[in-house]
Amino acid sequence: MLFEDEAPPTSGEEARARRVRPVEERYDPDKLSHWSITMTIAWIVWGDLGYVRQQWNDFREECADWSFYTDPAALAEVGRLALRNLENGEVAPNDPDLDRRLKKGEWRLTPWGSSSWHGLEMVVRSEGIAPEVSIDGLWLGAGEGKIQASGFECANARDFDGKLVEIPHYLWPRLRRAKELSGKALLAGPDRVYRDVRFSRLDVKALWPLAEVTPAAQDDGLAAPADAPPQTSAIRSEDQAKVRGRRPGQGSYASLDAPLLLEMKRLLAEGRAASAEEAARQLAVRAFGAGTVDSKAERLARRFREEEAKKAPSE
Secondary structure (H helix, E strand, O other): OOOOOOOOOOOHHHHHHOOEOOOHHHOOHHHOOEEEHHHHHHHHHHOOHHHHHHOOHHHHOOOEEEEEEEOHHHHHHHHHHHHHHHHHOOOOOOOHHHHHHHOOEEEEEEEOOOOOHHHHHHHHHHOOOOHHHHHHHHHHHHHOOOOOEEEEEEOOOOOOOOEEEEOOHHHHHHOEEEEOOOOOEEEEOOOOEEEEEEEEHHHHHHHOOOOOOOHHHHHOOOOOOOOOOOOOOOOOOOOHHHOOOOOOOOOOOHHHHHHHHHHHHHHHHOOOOOOHHHHHHHHHHHOOOOOOHHHHHHHHHHHHHHHHHHHOOOO
8 A cells, every 4th residue: 555544634625735646747648658548538638648647557556535435325315315406406405414414424545546447437527528529539540540559469358468469450340448357448359358558659649639729628728839730630530620629518417516506506695605616615525426525516616607607698
């Protein structure tokens, strides 16, 4: 275990401040000749090395977050209320007893797991992006032979004694996403699996150049540098250009968040919260999703501001 037991934090702010991260300069994805398949997908989605680094297993092995584990029975009750609110189209009255039960629990220092298909998809969907678009783009490029992948060819998911091979382009239409017992991403075909699938970093960046900055990156203040390479991708087309970027209205929790947004508005109107961020932090524990309480609060606050901006009269 990389992390020693410590006194647990007493608040979400302290938990965030005490999360464990290595020095990022030690983990520069641009100093690798090849990227894993999840690192490659992260580049296609965001075009940002920070997101690529987060899918690098060597980096992930040195990361951990303090996570608050709430009473499972209280969380189940929140789920039932959320579905009821969704069906009725209104927010149920505040339940002080449920709020008290939700505050019970314990903080645990939780190491990051291996980069996986599920984990990557959760991150992508939390930002309102459809991961299938980027994954289909990679499958298309590899299937058409415009980018080459290598991996260890094994007989099945329990076999770890594989031979390093180049994956033939004609196999890609028959390959599906699968995982090892550890959760690591692998590819499964009709009669074999491929572990530790990797792509040339230079080929990936040439096929999906940074010059085409995603709308999501622009929202976060990430712009292409002045010396970014021109758009010379061999498979760039009107359809392929849609591989990256935020797709409005495609957030997986938009409908489930709606009742909480109404409650946030009520908290602000009654003066029980001074800002959207504060209101979101009060309700984040009741939000759906597998992310941390902080990430859910950020999602609620961002979605609340977006909805309020839509309602504001245009100048």
